[in-house]
Amino acid sequence: MAKAEPAMILSAPIVPTLRKMTIPMIFGMIFLMLFNLVDTFFISMLGTEPLAAISFTFPVTFTLISLAIGLGIGTSAVIATALGSGQQSQARFDGAVALMVSAFLVTILALVGYFCSDPIFLLLGAEPQLLPLIDEYMQVWFLASVLLVTPMIGNAVLRANGDTKTPSLIMGASGLVNAVLDPILIFGFGPIEAMGVRGAAIASAISWLIGVAAILYILIVHRQLIDIRCRTQSFVVATRKILKIGLPAAGANMLTPLAMAVMTAIVAHFGAPAVAAFGVGSRIESIASLVVLALSMTLPPFISQNFGAGNKDRVEQAYKQTLKFVMFWQFAIYLLLIVVAPWIASAFATEAQVRELIKLFIYILPLTYGLQGVIILTNSSFNALHKPMHALVLSVVRLFVFYVPIAYLGSLIGDLTGLFIGAAVGNLLTAIVAYLWFSRELERQSV
Structure with missing residues (x-):
């Protein structure tokens, strides 16, 4: 069973333990990505306007999801540190507080979005004729969003306890339910009438509801990992601990789409083919970095528990060995991408110019991407050490000091080729800063 108990995290060999924790997360994320693609596919069958309407919802939905991800990071760091310190009752109390606080904050934001939906989407540039379609989807999404955040926080509690298999199963099962319900509710089936984009939102809500039922049963009944009665400190103190890490982490997550919007605007100066190629490249990046993203969820609980137990040497070893693996792994992925670049370009583009630009991106x-992995894992490791502002500053430095400015400078010197090289140089410089900064922080913690 892919579950790393606290004793294993604190004493077992580092590499096998991290491997056992990470592999289930990789499969869970693969299934979730595939099911999300199915979701988009069915909506696209409704026509261009429904697909465009759903596209406008991404910045808003990502804002709430970023908050949930950030709160999950805070939850995992706080609980794992408590477990590493041998404070099981404190960990159970913190988990219960995290679920309640996250549900409250997301509900507040969702209600604001629900009652201010039209002004928000008009501000984002949506055309008035798309608002009815957007409302059909978002009215359900906003009201059901608390059902989305609960499994996300619950999965963070499980990961903090060393269990990465159960979150993966929940992610995969929820995605499967959504994929099965989508065509039924969107297009209708038997006595069920076609609901269009509203059906897609309802399918998501039902899949989240199943996830809520599963995660609460596991946490409360089966594993007994949360308990509001284990009050070892005030509710306010526990909330403050979680938000201290969770809110900066959420802010850091929100910076990425902002930077990508700026990059897209820069790329747009080179024409529609360049934008299309950059969009394909961004999707390739998310798939090629799958292992890094999985490690960013499993390395922090390992670091937090060992940090809480005072095992500074294991923290340093885990960090450095993970980075070494990521550098080798991502270089192998790069070699594979070079080989298959012509096929990828042909699969995503029919125009010769777009195909050539996709290959240029891949080359x-x-x-x-290995250097980008260093940045991502350093960022998550800072959160694991309860240094969320370090992580936030690192994200700002990466995106708005190195990545975007140097890419823009490169575009002025060498057009689109210069832009891609500039972005690569930005990753290199940020990775150097990240590694040196985290190494210095470890030295300071050891004193």
Whole structure:
């Protein structure tokens, strides 16, 4: 069973333990990505306007999801540190507080979105004729969003306890339910009438509800990992601990789409083919970095528990060995991408110019995905050490000091090729800063 008990995290060999924790997360994320693609596919069958309407919802939904991800990071760091310190009752109390606080905050934001939906989407540039379609989807999504955040926080509690298999199963099962319900509710089936984009939102809500039932049963009944009665400190103190890490982490997550919006605006100066190629490249990046993203969820609980137990040497070893693996792994992925670049370009584009630009992207930027992995894992490791502002500053430095400015400078010097090289240089410089900064922080913690 892919579950690393606290004793294993604190004493077992580092590499096998992290491997056992990470592999289930990889499969869970693969299934979730595939099911999300199915979701988008069915909506696209409704026509261009419904697909465009759903596209406008991404910035808003990502804002709430970023908050949930950030709160999950805070939850995992606080609980894992408590477990590493041998404070099981404190960990159970913190888990219960995290679920309640997250549900409250997301509900407040969702209600604001629900009652201010039209002004928000008009501000984002949605055309008035798309608002009815957007409302059909978002009215359900906003009201059901608390059902989305609960499994996310619950999965963070499980990961903090060393269990990565159960969160993966919950992610995969919820995605499967959504994929099965989508065509039924969108297009209708038997006595069920076609609901269009509203059906897609309802399908998501039902899948989240199943996830809520599963995660609460596991946490409360089966594993007994949360308990509001284990009050070892005030509710306010526990909330403050979680938000101290969770809110900066959420802010850091929100910076990425902002930076990508700026990058897209820069790329747009080179024409629609360049934008199309950059969009394909961004999707390739998310798939090529799958292992890094999985490690960013499993390395922090390992670091937090060992940090809480005072095992500074294991923290340093885990960090450095993980980075070494990521550098080798992502270089192998780069070599594979070079080989298959012509096939990828042909699969995603019919125009020769777009195909050539996709190949240009693949030949340059994926070379630095290992360095990008160093940045991502350093960021998550800072959160694991309860240094969320370090992580937030690192994100700002990466995106708005190095990545975007140097890419823009490169575009002025060498057009689109210069832009891609500039972005790669930005990854290199940020990775150096990240590694040196975290190494210095470890030295300071050891004193």
